[in-house]
Amino acid sequence: MTENLELTPTTALNWMDAHATQQTPHVDFTLRRGTLTDNGATPWYATLGLGTPPQPLRFMLDTGTLNTWITASCCASDACQVHQSFSPEHSTSYRACAEPPSSVPFGPWGAMCVVLGEDICHLERTCSGETQLCALDEAMRIYLSVSYDGAQFAGLACDGGLGIPAVPCDTPSALLEQLRKQGLIDHAIAAFRFDPERGEGRCLMGAVEPERFDPDTLELLPVIPLSGELNYLWTVRLDQLQIGGETLGGALPLALDTGSSYIKGGRGIIARMLSAITDRGRRPLRVNDPSAFADYPELSLQLGDTNYRLAPKDYFMSLNGGWEVGVQYLEGLPDELLVAGSLFLDRLYSVFVFDPNPAGQRMVALAQPRRAALSASGVWRNEFGSTLEIGTIAADGTFRGQYRSDTGASGVYPVVGVADPEPAGDSISCAFSVSWRSLEGDPDPSWHWVSGFVGTIQLRDGVEIFSTSYLLQRDITPEMPEWMATAIYPSTFRRSND
Incomplete structure (x- = not known):
């Protein structure tokens, strides 16, 4: 029985096959790529319905947060005007919670003033080959933003975020966990694939697509929780970090964050990375011509037995009419913590495994993707x-x-x-x-x-x-x-x- 199978590198492929899309119930999210900005957030989002009747809203599917939130119609900030907003007054299933308004901090981004409410999510669920629009049995708890403090929110490609934390949630606010608890999926796993060239991707909750990755490249990584308030991150061990052949660290924590775009980190590790990339300040962090990439070094991240290599064209990001190094310091992170967003994850098939076995060990599986080929059909x-x-x-x-x-x-x-x-x-x-x-x-x-x-x-x-x-x-x-x-x-x- 695969449900009781202990997930190890040896058994991982069998476990993946047993959770293929055609064999297990799953919820399907089509991912679209919005405009990339310099705010450090992912450009990827999925559209799903919230409320009754369902209001279509764009959410980032975010493994880098505990929070599930949405822009509300009563938001008075300028940043709200560029987003679609949820109108609780137009939903017959919305229920306001008794908690008073509060402020949710987002580090260097600023904060949002929120009220807490509950409403129904409408999702596309596939079971036995049939896809139907279904509503969750239990309402989700969601922060409704009534104001934004920080200009970065205006640059978001989405209207809100769905948290996919690596820890259990006491309240029904983490969608992946709720789908399993309500019996809509058999297993709490979230599989992501991205195709930046086409600007499209897919997230499956409850299943994987073995045909979409190379099984010979599958790397299974145990999640090593951080202590303290960052314990919700999907953190794995980065065995070695090299830039241009220079080793900058080993046995570092690396958080895999589908809600981010850049590689971010604490002051110590980012300072060393930027120094190595720029040859101690001799090369600029921004170029106007991609031919300049030839002067920059390769990044290498060793996770388990695999070296993931990023050429300069991979870690430079097209922004503001030029190309900028997608590595930045993020205030509030421990000195030696790295967070890898879409700059890294866009090039991989990734599976976030919330509860694979009786021991409850969280896992992340990474593999080289098989892209959809061009076709005339x-x-x-x-x-x-x-x-x-x-x-x-x-x-x-x-x-x-x-x-x-x-x-x-x-x-x-x-x-x-x-x-x-x-x-x-x-x-x-x-x-x-x-x-x-x-x-x-x-x-x-x-x-x-x-x-x-x-x-x-x-x-x-x-x-x-x-x-x-x-x-x-x-x-x-x-x-x-x-x-x-x-x-x-x-x-x-x-x-x-x-």
Whole structure:
């Protein structure tokens, strides 16, 4: 029985397979990547419903906090104006708690003045292959922010945060723990994958995706709780930290924080890191041209048996028209504590294991991800709003589909084409033909025309682009001579998620 399996490096892969998405109930969060700012917070967020009827709000899924909070409609601060806010007065299931308003500190960020309330979360739960929108049986306790003290809050990509702490919570405020307690998931695990190029990712609570990571790279790390008020962090042992071959420390605590963007830390360790990165101040912390990365050293973090290497292009962050070193001091942290956010986690498949075995040992599993490959299949939309639907690519590269247009000729048209079924590079060459004989509607002159499209699919700034040139061939008549009957045009499609 996997439920009683002691989780060790030897048994980890079997345990992961037993908790695959198709075998166990889970809650699914689609992650989107918002704008990265210099406030140190993650740009990733998920949208879920809060209240009755559900109000769609953007939450960061945060392993770096105990708090679950949301911007409230009564918030009077300027920072609230850039966020969607929760309106408790429009929720029939909202209940205010008796506690008086209080201030929640966020370190160098400032603080938020909050009131405590309870309401229902609405989530997408999958069980036995069926996905349904479901409401939690028990209301979640949430801080409603009524004011922000600190300009950094205005730069958040989200409207609030869902805490995923590494310690049990007395009140129903930690979603992962609540899902397990209410029987909506069998096991309290949260699996994250990110695709920064596409600007999308996924978090599963209750299950993992073994097909999304390389099992040979799986590293299982026990959580070593910090003493004191930071005991909620998912802290593992950093066996060795090197920059440019220089060892800066060993046996350091490293907190893995999905709510952060930078690598942050206490004054001592960050001072040594910045000194090594800048060659004792000889190199700047900000550059205006990425070609300057060649002058900077590699970062190496050894966790267990694995060295995780970050090239300069990985730890410089694109901000404010240039590139800045994503390593910073965070006030209030112990001198030798490091916190790794999306700068590190974006490149990994990570699983936060809250209670894997009877001993209750928290674990973090890290592995190299298997990214979703480029594919021609799916729905594409061009600059005129016309859609191209490409079906499954057969083993010989052929496919069928449909082209839908409301501009010029309006209708639904059959498509046949070819594309590489197993692309190995960073682009896909694709060609298809369209017969303008619509499958719907009344005949028109265009029913006798044909087109041939040829182009390339590439990922550009996180968006899949299908750039084509197409040849339109009309009938040749005395009124339409050959030179007029043949025309070549450009057309650019973008993948549609509708």
